[in-house]
Amino acid sequence: MGFMPTISRDEVAHLARLARLDLREDELDHYAEQLDIILASVARVAEVAAADVPATSHPIPLTNVMRADVARVWLTAEEALSGAPASDGRRFRVPRILDEE
Amino acid sequence: MQQHLTRLSAADIAAAISDGDVSATEVTRAHLDRIAEVDERVHAFLHIDDEGALATAAAVDAKRKAGEPLGPLAGVPLALKDVMTMRGIPTTCGSRILEGWRPPYDSTVVERLRAADVVILGKTNMDEFAMGSSTEHSAYGPSHNPWDLDRIPGGSGGGSAAAIAAFEAPLAIGTDTGGSIRQPAAVTGTVGVKPTYGGVSRFGLVALASSLDQAGPCARTVEDAALLHAAIAGHDPRDSTSLTDPVPAVVEAARRGDVRGLRVGLVKELSGEGYQAGVTQRFNEAVDILTELGAEVVEVSCPHFDYALAAYYLILPAEASSNLARFDGMRFGLRAGDTGELGVEEVMSLTREAGFGAEVKRRIMIGTYALSSGYYDAYYGQAQKVRTLIQRDFAAAFEQADVLISPTAPTTAFRIGEKVDDPIAMYLNDVATIPVNLAGNCAMSLPIGLAPEDGLPVGLQIMAPARADERLYNAGAALEAALRDRWGHLLIEEAPAL
Numbered sequence: 001m002g003f004m005p006t007i008s009r010d011e012v013a014h015l016a017r018l019a020r021l022d023l024r025e026d027e028l029d030h031y032a033e034q035l036d037i038i039l040a041s042v043a044r045v046a047e048v049a050a051a052d053v054p055a056t057s058h059p060i061p062l063t064n065v066m067r068a069d070v071a072r073v074w075l076t077a078e079e080a081l082s083g084a085p086a087s088d089g090r091r092f093r094v095p096r097i098l099d100e101e
Numbered sequence: 102m103q104q105h106l107t108r109l110s111a112a113d114i115a116a117a118i119s120d121g122d123v124s125a126t127e128v129t130r131a132h133l134d135r136i137a138e139v140d141e142r143v144h145a146f147l148h149i150d151d152e153g154a155l156a157t158a159a160a161v162d163a164k165r166k167a168g169e170p171l172g173p174l175a176g177v178p179l180a181l182k183d184v185m186t187m188r189g190i191p192t193t194c195g196s197r198i199l200e201g202w203r204p205p206y207d208s209t210v211v212e213r214l215r216a217a218d219v220v221i222l223g224k225t226n227m228d229e230f231a232m233g234s235s236t237e238h239s240a241y242g243p244s245h246n247p248w249d250l251d252r253i254p255g256g257s258g259g260g261s262a263a264a265i266a267a268f269e270a271p272l273a274i275g276t277d278t279g280g281s282i283r284q285p286a287a288v289t290g291t292v293g294v295k296p297t298y299g300g301v302s303r304f305g306l307v308a309l310a311s312s313l314d315q316a317g318p319c320a321r322t323v324e325d326a327a328l329l330h331a332a333i334a335g336h337d338p339r340d341s342t343s344l345t346d347p348v349p350a351v352v353e354a355a356r357r358g359d360v361r362g363l364r365v366g367l368v369k370e371l372s373g374e375g376y377q378a379g380v381t382q383r384f385n386e387a388v389d390i391l392t393e394l395g396a397e398v399v400e401v402s403c404p405h406f407d408y409a410l411a412a413y414y415l416i417l418p419a420e421a422s423s424n425l426a427r428f429d430g431m432r433f434g435l436r437a438g439d440t441g442e443l444g445v446e447e448v449m450s451l452t453r454e455a456g457f458g459a460e461v462k463r464r465i466m467i468g469t470y471a472l473s474s475g476y477y478d479a480y481y482g483q484a485q486k487v488r489t490l491i492q493r494d495f496a497a498a499f500e501q502a503d504v505l506i507s508p509t510a511p512t513t514a515f516r517i518g519e520k521v522d523d524p525i526a527m528y529l530n531d532v533a534t535i536p537v538n539l540a541g542n543c544a545m546s547l548p549i550g551l552a553p554e555d556g557l558p559v560g561l562q563i564m565a566p567a568r569a570d571e572r573l574y575n576a577g578a579a580l581e582a583a584l585r586d587r588w589g590h591l592l593i594e595e596a597p598a599l
Contacts, residue, residue, distance in 0.1 A: 034463060035463070038524055045411045050483065062341070
């Protein structure tokens with residue numbers, strides 16, 4: 001099979017950054033090899049002549065599904081925070097979000 | 102009596118409870134005992150809710166005593182795939198990132214099961230976030246196939262299928278994004294149905310790929326699957342993709358089982374090379390049986406199915422990479438590296454690195470790649486066009502046939518460890534099941550015998566158009582009855598004692 005490298009180790013590192021995955025060095029090597037093979041395999045979709053074919057993003061066409069804008073009881077603050085790694089009882093507590101590059 | 106209760110169908114259990122021959126509590130205890138006896142070896146369950154199950158059973162018994170009417174599944178035990186939220190009960194999706202999370206709400210499926218007085222025994226094992234065909238990608242270790250404990254029970258819903266095949270529960274809920282209900286059913290000798298997309302609410306189903314995900318029933322008989330299907334299906338305003346159509350008459354169809362004059366299409370592209378000899382042999386025998394029963398068998402061609410796997414492994418990772426962005430260590434689940442010095446993005450990256458397993462990271466990166474500028478049109482855009490062509494192939498085939506059939510999976514259950522680090526080999530398990538998810542229509546897998554070369558179950562897939570789920574149950578029931586006549590029992594009764 002004509003095998004064409006499609007992704008480099010640097011590109012994998014870039015993807016990992018975009019996807020917020022702090023990959024280890026050995027993972028970068030491993031994934032570079034595997035993603036190359038997977039992407040070469042899925043690139044087959046390009047063989048299909050489909051220039052004039054519309055795209056399908058959703059299997060059953062439904063448009064503008066709306067519901068009435070009615071307030072209802074849902075989770076309490078306590079319930080919503082029940083699975084949080086950190087909270088102050090009223091809000092989610094998160095690491096600092098400012099002063100970053 | 103205790104052992105016997107775990108061998109009954111859901112329909113028979115419900116009848117026995119309603120008739121007062123046995124209490125729901127006795128039925129539940131028998132299944133909890135069975136789990137205690139065999140699950141150390143099968144590992145179908147990640148969490149057992151004895152207390153909740155017995156409380157539901159007691160409520161059913163009280164209802165009966167009070168003379169209140171009982172529904173068709175009242176008191177029947179069920180195993181729930183761990184991708185479905187259930188208030189207060191751990192929901193991990195087979196991932197470390199959700200270890201210990203107890204959702205504060207019920208999924209719609211769980212709400213409907215509660216309304217039907219179904220006894221939920223616990224949560225079943227799965228490949229992490231439903232990515233896989235073997236349960237080997239579960240962070241909590243694989244489940245084992247009751248037919249041969251060294252083999253996979255399929256995936257991602259291998260825990261649900263194994264629980265049923267091991268007689269730990271007569272019913273289970275699965276979810277099917279590319280075959281995760283049907284392939285486990287095939288390799289465990291059980292029945293599994295992927296309903297029409299939108300037929301069962303996705304509210305409370307932790308999303309893998311939102312345009313493909315669909316929950317459905319797992320059972321040991323076609324009738325049981327239909328009863329469960331009817332209990333969980335129907336419009337839900339909390340899922341904007343939920344169909345508003347009435348639920349197809351699946352129970353009636355399962356009780357009819359008549360294929361005389363039914364046009365059955367053999368899909369040319371889902372056969373031949375890559376299919377194990379014994380799978381093909383059993384499949385051909387089943388085709389002969391359908392002909393004997395009066396079905397009209399024709400061959401159909403769906404040329405773009407050859408590209409379904411490639412399109413799927415672009416569309417699924419693209420949607421998954423977006424859906425899994427919610428696991429950021431801020432609102433629920435794991436948080437790693439939050440020492441007070443690091444910023445939010447570093448904490449997110451450390452959390453996701455620590456919380457996700459290898460297959461999840463692989464697919465997130467493929468999806469990120471497919472959606473990145475410069476590649477979007479060539480990969481994701483083109484895959485969506487292939488999706489249209491696959492829908493057109495189905496539409497043309499359904500002009501010639503009422504249902505289509507194929508083997509469910511190309512092989513019987515493989516050995517644990519055999520394909521775990523070979524993603525392409527693993528992905529090929531889903532070659533016959535994926536087209537249905539891409540098109541949004543419905544399909545069933547049911548057992549048709551054991552492959553002569555390895556003595557393991559083979560599944561046959563029936564596919565029907567969107568909103569025509571009843572056709573699956575009609576054809577499936579006919580084939581099941583004919584095979585049962587031939588064997589004198591269900592295939593699952595040949596499974597080795599555990």
